[in-house]
Amino acid sequence: MDNIEIILQEDSGRLDKYATNYLQEEFDFSRSYIQKLIEQGFILVNDNIVSAKYNLLKNDKITIIAKEPEEIEAIAQDLDFEIVYEDSDLLLVNKPNGMVVHPAAGNPDGTLVNGLLFKIKDLSAIGGYLRPGIVHRLDKMTTGLMIVAKNDKTHKKLTEMLANNQIHKxxxxxxxxxxxxxxxxxxxxxxxxxxxxxxxxxxxxxxxxxxxxxxxxxxxxxxxxxxxxxxxxxxxxxxxxxxxxxxxxxxxxxxxxxxxxxxxxxxxxHAYKLSFTHPITGEKIDYTCEIPKEFNDKxxxxxx
Missing domain, CATH: 3.30.2350.10 (Pseudouridine synthase)
Structure with missing residues (x-):
């Protein structure tokens, strides 16, 4: 990533908490990795190395210095998520709340990709070795339906369908x-x-x-x-x-x-419904996924 500079518009609390919120949202970094970045001087305030407990004030300048990501490997893990539909070309999964979609620096495991590698033998390679099969994303705290491609042909067609608004969400x-x-x-x-x-x-x-x-x-x-x-x-x-x-x-x-x-x-x-024409078979795919218990309780x- 490139160096990032942020000028705060308001008092924003502790540096470690602010940096964690930002870097987890943008890059899926883990808390421990972000703490290491602060300790090693890769996150500065007003061009100075400060404590993780530093209280950020309005107009403070935060600089996040580009750091080569640690080499990581997407490993297979037995994680709890539901496969709603599956055939030889694609599958639909119900992503749980709090699950990141794919590994990233400082956040190498516990993601949907790690779980997919455990459950599914073949996934498309277009997304690279850290994003096999991933056609589109949901935010970490957003739940619900996602499409996963098993082969490159399906992945390419699904990407085109998304770009042409041919997948109803x-x-x-x-x-x-x-x-x-x-x-x-x-x-x-x-x-x-x-x-x-x-x-x-x-x-x-x-x-x-x-x-x-x-x-x-x-x-x-x-x-x-x-x-x-x-x-x-x-x-x-x-x-x-x-x-x-x-x-x-x-x-x-x-x-x-x-x-x-x-x-x-x-x-x-919650991503409640996906409806589209199967890019290989031409079959109509139309699935819904009920909201999580916590959502219903609310x-x-x-x-x-």
Whole structure:
């Protein structure tokens, strides 16, 4: 990665906690690896080496110095996740909450890829040895359906289908506030946040087109349960768009309220449905995946 400089827009607490939130989100680094980066002087504040406990203040400059990643190997591990559908060309998996999709420096195991290598004999090689079979990603704290390719031919076709909006993806999200209209569309470009590189934002600067459709499923006193359909697959798209219209996803540590950072479950965002034409057989693939128990428990809590 290139050197990164961040000018803080507000007091941000301890350096180690801030750096962990940023580097885990951006690069899937582990806490121990981030601690090592601070100790070895690869993360500076105002060009100085400081303690991991340093309290970050508004206008502090954080510099993350590019460091060659440690050599890692994706190893097979027996991990707990559900395979919803499988044939000779592809499979659909239900990614659990808190599981990173693929290994990265400082985070070599415990990922979906590690689990796939244990369960599946053949995976496509297009994504490289650390991302075998991975056609698209979900955030660490987002649950639900993902497509995995078993061979390169299928992988290429699925990638083209994603680019051409030929894979229908539906999400279920719990958001802050009460949304009044029954349906709506957010058509707003998304790019990197200029003041906080771990975040994306709605902007015209170095941005990409992004469109999200939403529909109200249920209203509560101070929250709304919605269905989202995305036409584009930008980083954090639903999270950014819902925050943009002042209805951030509950539990979102980046785009919601400060207290949401304390929600152990993470954001209440679930990839509920995938529907597409099988790129090899032409068969219609249409699967749904129920929300996790913790998500359902939260809905029950709001109903009572």
């Amino acid at each position: 539906e999400y279920i999200a719990l958001v802050h506030g009460v949304i009044e209209p029954e349906k709506g569309t957010i058509d707003a470009p998304i790019g990197r946040h200029r003041g906080n590189r771990k975040k994306m934002t709605v902007t015209e600067i170095n941005a990409k087109h992004a469109k999200t459709h939403f529909e109200v499923l249920k209203r509560f006193e101070n929250h709304t349960l919605i269905k989202c359909v995305i036409e584009t697959g930008r980083t954090h798209q639903i999270r950014v768009h819902m925050s943009f219209i002042k209805h951030a996803v509950v539990g979102d540590p980046l785009y919601a309220f400060r207290e949401d950072q304390k929600v152990e479950f993470g954001q209440y965002l 809905i029950i809590e709001l109903e009572n």
